[in-house]
Amino acid sequence: MAKKLRVGVVFGGRSGEHEVSLRSAESILKALDKRKYEVVPIGITKQGNWLKAGEAQKLLPGEVISGGSVGLTMVGDPTRSPLLRTDGAGAVAEEKIDVIFPVLHGTYGEDGTIQGLFEMANIPYVGCGVLASAAGMDKVIMKHLFREAGLPMTDFIWFTRRQWESNPKKVIAAVVREIGFPAFVKPANLGSSVGISKVKTKADIEPAIELAAKFDRKILIERGVNAREIEVSVLGNDEPTASLPGEIVTGAEFYDYADKYSAASHSETVIPAKLTAGQIKKVQQMAVRAFQAIDGSGLARADFFLTRDTKELLINEVNTLPGFTSISMYPKMWEASGLPFPALLDRLIELALDRHREKSRNVTSL
Ligand SMILES: Nc1ncnc2c1ncn2[C@@H]1O[C@H](COP(=O)(O)OP(=O)(O)O)[C@@H](O)[C@H]1O
Numbered sequence: 001m002a003k004k005l006r007v008g009v010v011f012g013g014r015s016g017e018h019e020v021s022l023r024s025a026e027s028i029l030k031a032l033d034k035r036k037y038e039v040v041p042i043g044i045t046k047q048g049n050w051l052k053a054g055e056a057q058k059l060l061p062g063e064v065i066s067g068g069s070v071g072l073t074m075v076g077d078p079t080r081s082p083l084l085r086t087d088g089a090g091a092v093a094e095e096k097i098d099v100i101f102p103v104l105h106g107t108y109g110e111d112g113t114i115q116g117l118f119e120m121a122n123i124p125y126v127g128c129g130v131l132a133s134a135a136g137m138d139k140v141i142m143k144h145l146f147r148e149a150g151l152p153m154t155d156f157i158w159f160t161r162r163q164w165e166s167n168p169k170k171v172i173a174a175v176v177r178e179i180g181f182p183a184f185v186k187p188a189n190l191g192s193s194v195g196i197s198k199v200k201t202k203a204d205i206e207p208a209i210e211l212a213a214k215f216d217r218k219i220l221i222e223r224g225v226n227a228r229e230i231e232v233s234v235l236g237n238d239e240p241t242a243s244l245p246g247e248i249v250t251g252a253e254f255y256d257y258a259d260k261y262s263a264a265s266h267s268e269t270v271i272p273a274k275l276t277a278g279q280i281k282k283v284q285q286m287a288v289r290a291f292q293a294i295d296g297s298g299l300a301r302a303d304f305f306l307t308r309d310t311k312e313l314l315i316n317e318v319n320t321l322p323g324f325t326s327i328s329m330y331p332k333m334w335e336a337s338g339l340p341f342p343a344l345l346d347r348l349i350e351l352a353l354d355r356h357r358e359k360s361r362n363v364t365s366l
């Protein structure tokens, strides 16, 4: 029998989206084909502590990890096995790992930081690299790259927390003059709608900026659009492909945190989205272009607005580690396109190995 590939599934993490990650990880841990893979669960607490398997299981909503209770840590030294097993006495043994599947959302997981650790350790990993992850996390940088790629988007301004603090009147005047109402106020680096407000009057601007400024030093304000929300899954490295689009029909004022994750959510998903053949083709092309604009690899979900009046497609954002429970948009859109969940995981692992092989061709000494 062929040796099984050892897959380290990393979940949890120092992020506001810790709980979302646990749910995604549970689905992935369950669906990975155990005949092909030996799964090594790696849980990270909200404080950043890497857990033993038994403790990692305690983070998860359901019983998915079986056996083993080793402590793990990772080092950025490629001459040794990157995963180190630590036992109670603090002794260290090396743990072989073939590929990492980071199932982390938000800060320290989706933003390029942990990808940097994987690069240092020279270990293949699923998904985008350091640059694409960081660019996909920063909504301002991402918009600059989209603009460079000729992708249409809603008008926006951005400023730093310090600029806001030193001259709030100037910022408010710029919002009124350049953006108007409704406006969306967002921290540049976050996800799951955390810290985002829809602002309808001048008086609402200040509290919305104060909220966003709690989460990030960069604040983005966009013109609100009255639009349908269309999403596309992208998969691949140098030749990415796009899935059939899906649609989010929000029940709330906008697709906010509660609407995304609470049981009482009023939002619905429609897969495939009801669009014309021409719109489908166009949004798929735009999704691939957005993926390439941030130098994506592996996977990403590209999110769009389709304006209700002029039927314009505008790029909203790209998520490099989108929600990944078995009922999340990313895998569901692939399923509707003919790629079931376990096969999608196989493909992502193949792409991780392929990207690592491709990168290994680089000369690192002269
Ligand atoms: N410019 C906008 N016009 C209309 N709705 C918006 C706009 N920006 C954001 N939204 C709403 O807010 C939600 C979250 O914003 P988004 O930028 O996607 O942040 P996140 O990264 O947290 O998902 C969107 O799904 C949409 O419902």
Ligand SMILES: [Mg+2]
Residues within 6 Å of the ligand: 303, 317
């Ligand atoms: Mg979004």
